[in-house]
Amino acid sequence: MIEVLEVLILVYFTVLNTFYAVAVSVATRELSYHIRRRQSVGLTELLNREFYKPVSILVPAYNEEETIQASVDSFLALQYPEYEVIVVNDGSRDGTLATLIRAYDLIETNRNASKTLATRPVRTIYRSRTRPNLTVIDKENGGKADALNVGLTYATFPLFCAVDADSLLDAEALLRLARRFVENDRLIAAGGSVRVMNGSVLKDGRVTELQLPQRWIERVQVVEYARAFLAGRTTFSALGLLLIISGAFGLFKRSVVIEAGGFLEGTVGEDMELVMRLHRRMRDQRQPYDVEFDLDPVCWTQAPDSWKVLRSQRDRWQRGLWEGLLHHRRMWFNPKYGRIGMIAIPYYLLFEALSPLIEVGGYAFMLILALTGHLNLTFVLLFLLLALLYGTVVSVAALSIELFMRVHYARPQHRLQLLLTALLENFGFRQWHAWVRFRATLKLGQKKGQWGAMTRQKITARK
Template sequence: MSLAESLNILSQIVLYLAFGCMIIVAYRNAVSLTQLLLAAYVFATRVKPSSASLDLWHRYADLALPISVIAPAFNEELSIVESVKALLALEYPEHEVIVVNDGSSDKTLATLITNFDMVKTNRQQIAALQTTELFGAYKSKTHPNLWVIDKENGRKADAANAGIGFARTPLVCVIDADSIIEPDGLLRAAEPFMLDDGKMVAVGGAIRIANGCEIRGGSLRKIGLSKNWLPRFQVVEYLRAFLTARVANAHFNTLLLISGAFGVFRRSTLVEMGGYRHDTVGEDLELVVRMHRHMREKKEDYRIDFVPEIVCWTEAPAEWGGLKNQRARWQQGALETLIKHWRMVGNPRYGRIGLFAMPQVVIEDILGPPAELIGYLVVPLAILLGLLDPIAAVAYFCMTVLFGTGLSLGTLILEEIQLRRTPSAADLARIGAAAFIENFGYRQANLVFRFIGIKRHFKKETAWSPVPRVGFGAA
């Protein structure tokens, strides 16, 4: 093969790659726009829930199903007292809090025992779903509805399973120990179960960034915005994820992810499924996908819902290293889930989950990130080689930057209309600026982090990469 022929083949490859990447990015943008419009429709046409906690209490105090709040904790001594106080203060007629100390190497357990006057009890599990050893159960002398389970380290899924095994209530809420639910969050999460005829198996809520907020005594005193640009970028991401994608997917009962930071589940369904899987780093995604599969294969009518008015505040990574570990883990978990449940992809047996939701995950998590990252490289190369009109490069830039910024701003408008969790016009402007600036470095870094997750998956690296926390006071 001559040099000219080799260059011609290379040119054709570059050209096809450039067009392929542009098509995939255009498709992803079209899906995002559709989700935004559908979310706007859902918000505009549904009955807006009461914004007053007192109204919720009067309406559901006699109907609310008892609920166990399960908080897996590993090395959370910086924020565990604040978090537990917030869980105990939740406005709910009957709830218990079960903190599962997952073999912490810091003073998490000692901090809990000291601050809440814990004593050892002989409470037993009614379902053993965990795979690691239990060391003991503790009950608070000052708060009768607070329990602490001490166990060998087995990661979050195993800790959540241990808590589910100790729960005695019809509903369980699994929450990150470093997260704070707004006081009426449990009532809002339980409402779909109370208004349902038994079909509801899971409910998720919106997650917001606590960095920059004032949190004292376990409660959110003042909403704020971090001075650090990294958490600001994540505010934009979370708004897009929770107020567009999940609202739209829940509307069609194709919701595949309830955030590990907050989710409410029918306990009997979790026990029937065997709880969370231990062999994945993306246990929250895998659980909901398997829940769909489980219910479809049983041919039972069911529903998984999302309530945007439920707001749970969590500390976001404030450093690049922590963000890298978090996003790589998310990508690795998505790949593991797709591989475990690949038979669902495109399979009409699983209805709209198999025909639409699972293929969308393939595009978003398998094809999308490489296509976008490769596009940043091959589109300029195609222009330099004279294979692509510079106008096409401008179109690609508009698709990846301007269009994405417009979608983010549209989501911000929805947030301001529906939830109003942004305290000032100045903060709205700062978030809007972050929606534009994130396209120049942050978005590309996230693509690299995803590739790291892909590499870890194929190298079968299963170690849990930590995300450093500074605690709510400093966040």
């Protein structure tokens, strides 16, 4: 029995790391293609094109007093022919609304909802006297999904972009992502890259100088984001298996989402659940469609800078992953849903949702073997090689591709420090992270649909 468990654990990590290796290879090819594409299609050409689709930018906000103005400034500075920004204040208890009123000279106005989704009551609608494409909606607290649904009902354009209130968009980001909807009529949802802006220099709502955060806890998240978006989502998108579009930056066809019922309340993973529901609905109706990820557009986000906040965030992410998978369990291993049901969902179930249980179980298994005198040195070495060393090599490879092909840190020592972080994250941080996700899995069903506490640093910028 012990030998069987040892073999199963080793096979699990062998399969997982084989996927990582393939992902790095696919990501390298896709990144090269995107770099050539970006160079061949410049901003001037994009702006001069006659065909584009207007976009509504939805910004759900809850207790975002410290970051909301810098974020809205970045959205208002986007280079796009026609768009509106709709900030939905979800009953914030801090000065979020007061900050918006003061910064943008807001006054009360009347505006009717074009489509109806069941939401919490709206208190007041504001328009800006200085920025005509900015609307602020103040509503009773109902959670992020409810805030997004309110934004959907008041949006007026065919595409909507869902962004986080603590995020900044590159000036060209929306233009480059929306281009995909003009080029591909089948496209119903697309996501862009999200990167950590902690420590960077901002000017006029834009990241003008990329700098490495001083704290190790922030640096390790730079590595995580690079690996997740470069090696993970790039590969899944290229294979037609994409299940997640980040809540920090995603673009959707508004009519399709409204017909699907909007964002689902009662889950902390409303972004993944929506994408899974769109896959399910389109395949049930046998309609052709695409869901894609684009490396090119970049959204900058503020990563947690304390262990407490990071633990809370990863707890929510793990519970959200399970909630989305369980809500759509009908799709598990179901040939009716094609590669989504037979490949994408099984991967997320076995190698994402269950991975902390298996990893923590593997460490516990080794401890039990050691205490009972049955520890097999060969198993220990192979387990550490597959679970730690090989994962480290893949992380360094993914980060190296990101650093030297796409991201330009001004100081060479910053690149070396990030590579060192990629080496060290597997020894301590990874085990801590697995434990947090392990505990989150055991808490499924608790604190459903809550925003969760996220302490923000005040965003400062150079003028």
